[in-house]
Amino acid sequence: MLPKVYFAPAGGQPGRGNVEKIHMLFKEAGFAEVIHERDLTAVKCHFGERGCTSFVSPALLRPLVADIIEQGARPFLTDTGCLYFSGRTNARDHLIIAAEHGFSPEAVLAPIVIADGLRGSDVKAVRLDCKHFETVDVAAAIYDADSLVVSTHVTGHGLTGFAGTIKNLGMGAGGRRMKLAVHDQVRPRIDAEACDMCQGCLENCPAQAISERDGKMFVDTDVCIGCGECLAMCPSRAVRIEWRGNPSEAQEKLAEITAAVLANKKGRVAFFSFLVNVTPSCDCWNYSAAPSVPDIGFMASKDPVAIDQAASDMVMRYLAEESQAREPSAQTKSTFLAGAGTASVRQLVHAQELGLGSREYELVRVGD
Ligand code: SF4
Numbered sequence: 064m065l066p067k068v069y070f071a072p073a074g075g076q077p078g079r080g081n082v083e084k085i086h087m088l089f090k091e092a093g094f095a096e097v098i099h100e101r102d103l104t105a106v107k108c109h110f111g112e113r114g115c116t117s118f119v120s121p122a123l124l125r126p127l128v129a130d131i132i133e134q135g136a137r138p139f140l141t142d143t144g145c146l147y148f149s150g151r152t153n154a155r156d157h158l159i160i161a162a163e164h165g166f167s168p169e170a171v172l173a174p175i176v177i178a179d180g181l182r183g184s185d186v187k188a189v190r191l192d193c194k195h196f197e198t199v200d201v202a203a204a205i206y207d208a209d210s211l212v213v214s215t216h217v218t219g220h221g222l223t224g225f226a227g228t229i230k231n232l233g234m235g236a237g238g239r240r241m242k243l244a245v246h247d248q249v250r251p252r253i254d255a256e257a258c259d260m261c262q263g264c265l266e267n268c269p270a271q272a273i274s275e276r277d278g279k280m281f282v283d284t285d286v287c288i289g290c291g292e293c294l295a296m297c298p299s300r301a302v303r304i305e306w307r308g309n310p311s312e313a314q315e316k317l318a319e320i321t322a323a324v325l326a327n328k329k330g331r332v333a334f335f336s337f338l339v340n341v342t343p344s345c346d347c348w349n350y351s352a353a354p355s356v357p358d359i360g361f362m363a364s365k366d367p368v369a370i371d372q373a374a375s376d377m378v379m380r381y382l383a384e385e386s387q388a389r390e391p392s393a394q395t396k397s398t399f400l401a402g403a404g405t406a407s408v409r410q411l412v413h414a415q416e417l418g419l420g421s422r423e424y425e426l427v428r429v430g431d
């Protein structure tokens with residue numbers, strides 16, 4: 064039997080708006096079986112970088128948390144710090160941004176625990192013996208939780224093309240060593256002939272790896288952390304990626320880290336994806352580009368591969384329809400359209416090879 068992905072379209076009518084649809088999906092997807100009374104339930108989410116406005120809002124997370132509490136569990140919201148210098152590099156600064164973005168216990172009914180500790184060193188090693196990793200560092204608060212609800216904002220991504228559940232966990236539930244390993248293979252180069260010196264990449268590089276030298280933009284590859292943001296945001300498509308090794312490896316690494324995160328949570332995980340504000344870059348950036356497609360809706364499943372495949376299929380279908388009416392933005396082209404049909408498929412194929420789930424699924428519509 065194919066795994067089910069439950070889908071509710073965004074928007075609604077009086078008495079059946081997005082909040083009611085989130086409650087409906089929680090019930091239909093059978094998440095009550097996953098969360099037990101007195102569980103410490105980690106809700107893996109993203110609080111957004113300072114300046115980002117497209118993250119999943121507290122108002123949309125609240126019904127999900129309310130349903131977890133209704134099972135008698137004790138949820139906490141969680142995420143890990145990021146690699147580079149930003150507002151979320153350590154837990155103290157991360158909590159301040161979360162508060163600025165409205166993630167208070169009053170708004171979302173749960174406190175926040177930064178999963179990998181003050182400086183990102185609080186991890187548990189999980190033995191995996193896979194293609195890329197013998198052990199994976201999993202953020203301790205996620206490892207130690209009794210159950211896990213993965214709240215994913217579906218977006219594009221400079222490095223992975225499509226960013227869904229597997230990218231959320233593979234990049235956001237592992238320790239620093241894992242984040243470095245995923246970014247390890249990407250180094251950009253700027254094509255001086257295509258570059259119009261708009262300075263956009265220089266201003267937005269989180270590692271301050273880009274500078275102007277002799278009238279040209281220059282990338283210091285020793286400083287670059289391989290995030291792919293310059294590629295995603297360049298309006299002139301002047302940034303070329305030079306891969307160290309096979310581009311598929313980053314996608315496979317994300318799947319393997321996800322496998323380690325889920326290893327001690329068999330039957331105790333629920334996946335919920337928000338296909339609203341589907342921007343071409345993820346919520347780690349200090350801005351939000353215009354969405355690539357109109358708001359699509361919400362998905363719930365117990366299968367992380369099926370929910371990502373369903374979300375990717377739906378975003379690509381909307382993009383195909385949209386692009387008949389207007390030209391997709393440069394960012395949309397360099398993330399979703401460059402990645403979703405090619406490299407990011409490897410992420411899902413490898414996740415399926417690892418036994419995480421199925422790329423074939425049955426879509427069940429609710430809340431129409
Ligand atoms: S964003 Fe693109 S066009 Fe602008 S300076 Fe950087 S490489 Fe050149």
Ligand code: SF4
Binds near residue numbers: 271
């Ligand atoms: S990939 Fe681009 S934006 Fe990211 S750190 Fe390297 S130079 Fe900066």
